[in-house]
Amino acid sequence: MPGCYRYSLDLLLKEIAECWELGINAIALFPVISDSKKDDTGTESYNPEGLVQQTVKAIKQNISEIVVITDVALDPFTTHGHDGLVDETGKILNDPTVEVLVKMAVSQAAAGADMVAPSDMMDGRIGAIRKALDAAGYIDTAILAYSAKYASAYYGPFRDALDSAPKFGDKKTYQMDAANAREALKEVALDIAEGADIVMVKPALAYLDIICQVREATNLPVAAYNVSGEYAMVKAAAQLGWIDEKRIILESLTSIKRAGADMILTYFAKEVALMLK
Ligand SMILES: NCc1[nH]cc(CCC(=O)O)c1CC(=O)O
Numbered sequence: 001m002p003g004c005y006r007y008s009l010d011l012l013l014k015e016i017a018e019c020w021e022l023g024i025n026a027i028a029l030f031p032v033i034s035d036s037k038k039d040d041t042g043t044e045s046y047n048p049e050g051l052v053q054q055t056v057k058a059i060k061q062n063i064s065e066i067v068v069i070t071d072v073a074l075d076p077f078t079t080h081g082h083d084g085l086v087d088e089t090g091k092i093l094n095d096p097t098v099e100v101l102v103k104m105a106v107s108q109a110a111a112g113a114d115m116v117a118p119s120d121m122m123d124g125r126i127g128a129i130r131k132a133l134d135a136a137g138y139i140d141t142a143i144l145a146y147s148a149k150y151a152s153a154y155y156g157p158f159r160d161a162l163d164s165a166p167k168f169g170d171k172k173t174y175q176m177d178a179a180n181a182r183e184a185l186k187e188v189a190l191d192i193a194e195g196a197d198i199v200m201v202k203p204a205l206a207y208l209d210i211i212c213q214v215r216e217a218t219n220l221p222v223a224a225y226n227v228s229g230e231y232a233m234v235k236a237a238a239q240l241g242w243i244d245e246k247r248i249i250l251e252s253l254t255s256i257k258r259a260g261a262d263m264i265l266t267y268f269a270k271e272v273a274l275m276l277k
Pocket residue numbers: 071073074075083119120154155156157158159171226227228229
């Protein structure tokens with residue numbers, strides 16, 4: 001992903017200060033931890049002194065107003081690379097996973113995250129996380145729910161960048177079937193009933209119809225994730241001189257907005273902020 005980097009904390013703080021200067025007021029963190037800290041159940045994910053928790057604290061100390069969004073999913077922390085716990089046959093264990101996700105979300109809120117964003121797609125996790133956050137006193141911590149997240153080839157460059165591809169199988173038992181539109185509405189309705197503050201559709205560009213339908217189904221803010229593969233395709237074609245990169249970026253993001261997204265999570269954020277200045 002040209003232009004995207006893994007940052008150490010010192011350089012990340014510099015990067016975030018630049019983003020803030022450009023008018024970007026929210027950032028989402030995705031960690032890469034060493035293999036030695038990974039295990040089958042992702043225990044490092046709720047270490048109060050873990051990489052994400054320390055990073056959130058440092059960012060909020062530096063720029064207290066910037067909205068810090070943390071990812072809630074086990075894939076960066078498990079040896080097998082799945083978003084959930086797996087049994088010996090490779091089956092994902094939904095409810096035991098939710099127990100770990102809850103601890104992870106509470107530890108992120110304790111570190112100062114403004115918004116926790118479950119990207120794992122387990123069933124029932126939004127309700128469980130909301131209940132645990134409230135019980136721990138984090139009533140103002142919001143939940144950005146990855147509600148309609150499809151099992152997509154567009155995540156390829158992200159998994160390469162983070163070295164996070166699953167070691168066996170695929171994510172099709174918890175992420176959604178690209179051919180299914182109505183299930184997105186069902187997932188969105190469940191997440192809203194469980195207490196989501198924002199619902200997200202992911203990926204964005206091949207799923208504009210889903211963004212549009214979700215927009216019509218709720219008055220909550222709708223977010224869309226312009227994912228790594230969408231970014232990589234534009235960068236690759238631009239490097240070959242085949243497209244007008246700036247115009248393609250603006251047109252793509254405009255189409256996501258037109259479809260009904262109130263917020264767009266995108267790797268183009270800094271470039272676009274510069275263009276629009
Ligand atoms: N919890 C995993 C996660 N969080 C964000 C992305 C993908 C983001 C992107 O492609 O930009 C993924 C990948 C996956 O589901 O394997």
